[in-house]
Amino acid sequence: MRLTDKEGDFSDTLWIMKSTTKCALSDFSDSTLYRIPTETPRVKNFDGEVLVSFSYAIELQPRCARNDTAVFSFWIKDQAGNISDTVKTAPIIIFRL
DSSP states (O other): OOOESSOOEEEEEEEEEEESSOGGGGOOOEESOOOTTSSOOTTTTEEEEEEOOOOIIISSSSSSSOOOOEEEEEEEEETTTTTTOOOEEEOOEEEOO
16 A cells, blocks of 8 residues: 655554454454554655555454455554545455365
8 A cells, every 4th residue: 555644744553444244253443463663754745655464364264154255444543633545455255264
């Protein structure tokens, strides 16, 4: 994802929400596991990329005994309390192993 911030005051917290179509037990919204590294420069007119990797066992695996489809949403808040646009993935089919 592309992260831009005119003031460069974005926080280190990346919010992620998983929404599924068949198994509500798999849904989550979390900000504790995903951080933008503190060494990322906070400069005016910041323009950079954010790469998020998921573990099948933690974030992806369906919590019900069937395959499922999920959409992941991502957003960030800056130091002034402004919330970014929300980025959403296309639907992702997740197979139960």
